[in-house]
Structures are given as C-alpha cells and as structure tokens.
Amino acid sequence: MAVSVSKRRLRSSKKTELEKEEKHKGHHRILCSSIQHFCSSFCKSILFRIPLAVLLLFIVYLWSSSSTVVSSNVVHICISSRDGGTAISGAGKTKYVQKENLGRVLDRDNKTVDVPKENLGSVVDQDHKKDSGESRAKNENLDLWEIESGEEEFRYIDSKNEDEESALKALSKYLQLQRSWLVSGIDKNNIDDKSGSCKGKGIYVYDLPSKFNKDLLGQCSDMVPWTNFCNYFKNDALGEPMENLGKGWYRTHQYSLEPIFHSRFLKHQCRVFDENQAKLFYVPFYGGLDVLRWHFKNVSEDVKDSLGIEVIKWLGSKQSWKRNAGKDHVFVLGKISWDFRRNDKFSWGSRFLELQEMQNPTKLLIERHPWQINDIAVPHPTYFHPQTDNDIANWQIKIITKPRRSLVSFAGAARPGKAESIRSTIIDQCKSFPDEKCRFLNCSDGGCEKPETIIDMFQESEFCLQPPGDSPTRKSVFDSLVSGCIPVMFDPYSAYYQYTWHLPEDHRRYSVYISKEEVKGRGVNVVEKLMERSAREREDMRSYIVYELLPALIYGHSDSKFQRFRDAFDISISGLLEKIGN
Known part of the structure; x- marks a missing residue:
C-alpha cells in the first residue's frame, strides 16, 4: 500500500533535488542534526583531547553511515535506522522503496517520520510533476532503487514460451523508446513549456482535396445504419453542447478524433505555409471515417482500400514527402490500428497501414498495434473540451x-x-x-x-x-x-x-x-x-x-487559450516534434 506523508498539493517552486542514500552494512545509529551545530558542539567538548587523525576518521564514519539532504541553504545529516529501513526524501517529494524493516523519512517540512514496514512496497511520488526523459533516468537509477526499470517492473503477462517472452521484451523496448520521445523535463501542466519560440518547430498542414476529409463529413447521415452522425460533427466535431454538465461539455463521438485534431492543427501557433520551413508535416486524411462508412456495407475490398491508396499517390507527387520518405509526416486516425490492417482471415477494415509507403510516417490512433513502433496511442476523445x-x-x-x-x-x-x-x-x-x-x-x-x-x-x-x-x-x-x-x-x-x-x-x-x-x-x-x-x-x-x-x-476546444495547462493535443505535438527531431 502506498503511503503519503502529505496530502497537500505541492508547488514546483519548492522543489529541491532528490537526495541520494548510500547503502552500507552493519548497525547504524539514529541522528538528525545540522552539520554546523554538530561540528561546533563536538569541537568545544573534546577536540583538544583527540588527535586530529582520529577526529577525521570518526567524522568519516558518521558521514558514511548517514544520508545527506540539501534543503534551501541548510545541509542535514540523517543516520538511518538500525533496522535498515529505507526511505528517500527531498523537499516536496518522497519515495519509499521496499525493505525488510521500518524506514524513517524526512517529510516536506524536514521532520522525521516513521513509515511502518507494511506500508513500504510501492513507489510514491508526491510531487505533482512527472519526471520524464533524462531527469527521470537520474532520479530512478537502478542501483539506487534496486528495482527493474521500465515495463519489466510491471509484468502483467506470464509468457508461455520463448516466442511470447521475446514478444513481451520487444513490446517493453518499444514502449520505453516511445516514452523517450517526450521532451525531457516537460511539466504537462505548465504552459511555459509550450509558449516558447517556434523556431525549428514549423508545422505544415497539407491542403488535401476535400474528398479526403470534408466530403467524408458530408456523408454523416449514411455513415452507419443506426446512427446519424451529423450532430456529432457540429462545433468542429465536438458535437452539441451539454449545458446541464457545465461549460465545455459536448456530445462528442468516440470516432471524432480526426476532425478534432485537424481543427487544432489549423490554428496551431507554429503552423507555417512554406514547406521548406516545416519540421513536421500533417496529412489531414480522415482514414477512420473512410473505414467506418464501409463497415456495414457490402462492398469489395478494392473499394475499401481505394481512398487510402489515392492519398498515398497524391503525397507521392510532393517533394516534401519524397525528401524523407514520409518519416517527418504524421497521420491522425480515429479508430484502432487493427481497422487499418485487414488480413486474409477477416474482411473488416482496410489495408491502409499495411501499405509499404505507410511504414515510415507516424500514426496517432486511439489504439496502437503493440509491435509497431510508429503507432502512437493518444486518448479517446472525452465529452469535456474546455x-x-x-x-x-x-x-x-x-x-x-x-x-x-x-x-x-x-x-x-x-x-x-x-x-x-x-x-x-x-x-x-x-x-x-x-x-x-x-x-x-x-x-x-x-x-x-x-x-x-x-x-x-x-x-x-x-x-x-x-x-x-x-x-x-x-x-x-x-x-x-x-x-x-x-x-x-x-x-x-x-x-x-x-x-x-x-x-x-x-x-x-x-x-x-x-x-x-x-x-x-x-x-x-x-x-x-x-x-x-x-x-x-x-x-x-x-x-x-x-x-x-x-x-x-482532454482535448481543449479549437479556440482554447490555456495559460497554465497543457492538454492532450499539446502533449501529442511535443512528442511528435521530439520524435521527428530524433
């Protein structure tokens, strides 16, 4: 069970570096005091009686038996419990690591707190700021935490054979690689990270023929047999307002991701109109709606695949596509990856993501293929769009x-x-x-x-x-x-x-x-x-x-103006730009 030493939400301005605690054998004594006070009192009492060499050895012993916390302008020494319990703490952030016995920690006010053995078992991070990239790697060093890193720590599937084990290891590797594409140190709820210069971050939005996007929205009344989608495509595909739930609530359909992203891309602050200034190229093809319209109609596989093949041919004529073979391009597809990977066993969906030309671009989907590194899963649209x-x-x-x-x-x-x-x-x-x-x-x-x-x-x-x-x-x-x-x-x-x-x-x-x-x-x-x-x-x-x-x-309204928060769209753009840069 995870234990927190403070329920108050912490502010980033009070962050300090996470202390490091060295592991040693033998019995330890419990002592928490200021270095200045320790040295002063010790010197006054017995310094004149003990040779300097013995004094230095004694100080080294105490130092090696302790952990050090630097908080503001004060340095603290805390000698751990003789039972060997371990808790690592910094101002505003406390992490517990499972050990055999009772642990003692310094809470956010630098007071020593006992943590019962049964409460040491999971890692709790009280700082309301998610470490990522390089900062996370520093704070969660394997030797420090003595736990496995990454998805291997959270194994939910027991492999039955070597092939399954290899597949799970590959999956873990892909997930870690995708996480590495997040910009190091970004606070997802801090707008300062996104309001910087657009230099080197230009986003180009292709002006595709309307048959690849807007015309598909026009088929809303005949998309599926039992539902009229037209109301769902109002308000930039957010749907009709639900005023009884409050401001920012809409009847959003789960398959509205494509037009929602399109609207946000068109208004992005880093959008450029010159292909030569772009780092990222967005292709506004509503492939999910294209697949959806054929789901319940008796049409041939050639019909299901035709529009996707056409958009690839259209892109193939562009120098911006040829230059990097689509590696700096992104598609947003509002259905699961399997709907675009039809095989011989099933007639459902299209083969769009199986096309050779689609292997290099990044695909944002509501559900990714676990073993496709360029499939990136993004949240399903909710009903809340502040x-x-x-x-x-x-x-x-x-x-x-x-x-x-x-x-x-x-x-x-x-x-x-x-x-x-x-x-x-x-x-x-x-x-x-x-x-x-x-x-x-x-x-x-x-x-x-x-x-x-x-x-x-x-x-x-x-x-x-x-x-x-x-x-x-x-x-x-x-x-x-x-x-x-x-x-x-x-x-x-x-x-x-x-x-x-x-x-x-x-x-x-x-x-x-x-x-x-x-x-x-x-x-x-x-x-x-x-x-x-x-x-x-x-x-x-x-x-x-x-x-x-x-x-x-959440995906904010297409006219959203956030000053303190970053929504799902902002996080996705940051990840895309970092991925392309790497």
Whole structure:
C-alpha cells in the first residue's frame, strides 16, 4: 500500500533535488542534526583531547553511515535506522522503496517520520510533476532503487514460451523508446513549456482535396445504419453542447478524433505555409471515417482500400514527402490500428497501414498495434473540451469534492459471443451487491445513450470497471479518469501498453489491476477485492488523477487559450516534434 506523508498539493517552486542514500552494512545509529551545530558542539567538548587523525576518521564514519539532504541553504545529516529501513526524501517529494524493516523519512517540512514496514512496497511520488526523459533516468537509477526499470517492473503477462517472452521484451523496448520521445523535463501542466519560440518547430498542414476529409463529413447521415452522425460533427466535431454538465461539455463521438485534431492543427501557433520551413508535416486524411462508412456495407475490398491508396499517390507527387520518405509526416486516425490492417482471415477494415509507403510516417490512433513502433496511442476523445484554465480548474474542484456514493460502477454490456470475455462475470458480481457497493448501467438496452447518465454515475463512484470490449481499449477509461473515478483494468493492453505520452509508466498511481485470469479462472470477486482498498489510498489516487493527469487527457476546444495547462493535443505535438527531431 502506498503511503503519503502529505496530502497537500505541492508547488514546483519548492522543489529541491532528490537526495541520494548510500547503502552500507552493519548497525547504524539514529541522528538528525545540522552539520554546523554538530561540528561546533563536538569541537568545544573534546577536540583538544583527540588527535586530529582520529577526529577525521570518526567524522568519516558518521558521514558514511548517514544520508545527506540539501534543503534551501541548510545541509542535514540523517543516520538511518538500525533496522535498515529505507526511505528517500527531498523537499516536496518522497519515495519509499521496499525493505525488510521500518524506514524513517524526512517529510516536506524536514521532520522525521516513521513509515511502518507494511506500508513500504510501492513507489510514491508526491510531487505533482512527472519526471520524464533524462531527469527521470537520474532520479530512478537502478542501483539506487534496486528495482527493474521500465515495463519489466510491471509484468502483467506470464509468457508461455520463448516466442511470447521475446514478444513481451520487444513490446517493453518499444514502449520505453516511445516514452523517450517526450521532451525531457516537460511539466504537462505548465504552459511555459509550450509558449516558447517556434523556431525549428514549423508545422505544415497539407491542403488535401476535400474528398479526403470534408466530403467524408458530408456523408454523416449514411455513415452507419443506426446512427446519424451529423450532430456529432457540429462545433468542429465536438458535437452539441451539454449545458446541464457545465461549460465545455459536448456530445462528442468516440470516432471524432480526426476532425478534432485537424481543427487544432489549423490554428496551431507554429503552423507555417512554406514547406521548406516545416519540421513536421500533417496529412489531414480522415482514414477512420473512410473505414467506418464501409463497415456495414457490402462492398469489395478494392473499394475499401481505394481512398487510402489515392492519398498515398497524391503525397507521392510532393517533394516534401519524397525528401524523407514520409518519416517527418504524421497521420491522425480515429479508430484502432487493427481497422487499418485487414488480413486474409477477416474482411473488416482496410489495408491502409499495411501499405509499404505507410511504414515510415507516424500514426496517432486511439489504439496502437503493440509491435509497431510508429503507432502512437493518444486518448479517446472525452465529452469535456474546455476553453480556459478556469474551465479546467473549476471542474477539478467540483470532482475532487464530489461525494462518492457508490464504491464500484460499471457501464457496459455483456459479450455472450466472446468466450474469453469476463463481462458477464463482473456484471453478475456487481448485481449481487446493493447500489452503494456496485452500480451497473446496462448499455445493451439504451442505458448509455445519454452521456450525462454515464458521467453522473462515474462522478459518484470510487472505482469504474473497465473490462475489454470489442478491442482492449475503451473510451470509458478516459471518461472515468476525467470524472475522478479510479479505473479498474483487467487487460494491460487496455491502457498500460498503449498511452506512453499521456499516462505515467507506474500504472499503480492512477488505476487498479485485476487480471482476467483471476476473475475467470480463480473466482476472484472484483467488488470484494476493491473493498480492501483504504479510503486514504482512494483519496491519494483520485488527487493524482484530478490534479496531475486530467488536463493532459482532454482535448481543449479549437479556440482554447490555456495559460497554465497543457492538454492532450499539446502533449501529442511535443512528442511528435521530439520524435521527428530524433
């Protein structure tokens, strides 16, 4: 269980460097004092009686038995407990590393605090600022923490053979590489990182023929048989406003990512109109909507593939494409990667991402192919699209103080045709409890047609169950996070192996993981397992979700003007520019 020494949200102005603690054998004595006071009192009492060499040896011994903290202009020595417990602390940031015995830490006010052995087990970072890149590598040195780095620390899948083990290692490598493309030291909630010069960061937006984007929006009434998409494409594809939820809330469809990104690219401060000034080239092809319009129509595979092939031919005539073979180009595709990787076994989707010309460009998708390094997963669009800092701050205040009258909730439907699905099991478990323990919203009978119903339930719940559906990822994961509801994952591919730029590497900070095998094979009751989580754990996780993660998971309005926050679009652009630069 993670333990926090302070619930107050910290300010970046009070950050200091994380202290380093050396590991030694033998027994240690407990002492915390100022070097100046120690030296003064020691010298006055016995300095004249002991030879200088002995004095120096004694001081070296004390120093080697201690850890040093530099805070403001004061240097502290703290000799660790004789039981060997370890806790590493800096001003405003405390990390606990599992050890055999009791640990002692310095909290943000430099007071010594005992940490019970049973609470040492996970790494807790109280600083509301995510380390990344070089800074994270320095703070989480392998020798210092004595834990494995990267995804290997969070192994959720046991490989059954060498091939599976090799695949998991490759996946871990790809995820770490994608994380390395984040700009080192960026604070996702600090606008100063994005308001700098656009020198060397020019973004060129191709003016494609309308058949590749706008004309697809014009087919909104006939996109799928049972839904008219026209209302979803209003307001730059944010949809119609939901005024009852407050400012910035819209009926946004989960497949609206492409026009949402297009609108933001067109208004980006670093947009250039000269190809020779560009570092990044954006291709506004609505490939997801192209695939969607053929999903439920009886057409040939050639028809499904035709528009994607045409856009590649169009690009092939451009010198800007030829110059780097598309490596500095990005496509935004508002569906899962598999919808663009049709094979001989299935007739679903197109072969757009299997084309040879599409191997070099970067693809932003709502769900990535785990073993395609140029597939980058970005958050599903939620219903919240604020315009100002106050819109975000007001929502944060609302949901952090919102009473949670249900412990667990699940909005979804069973998948009786999928033998591997655990949905029926968790639905039965949920329905066996009263509403204050678990609430179920049945999406199979129209219960989820109104977004307000879903958001209201998530706002009133501590945990939101997120079992895989037709694919591992779910829009509901992001709806729950934006509502301050802790997502419960059953498959690492639902988020952990996906959103490297927008979710932290330590998944325990914002979610709970219960494997599908535990539920289906070992009969674990999900609701009962979640009852074991303390109120303090829930509060700490929700605080981290609301104040640290939330701004980076939403797509602001196309006219948004943020001064303090960076949204999902801003994070994506930073990652793209860094990736292209590398």
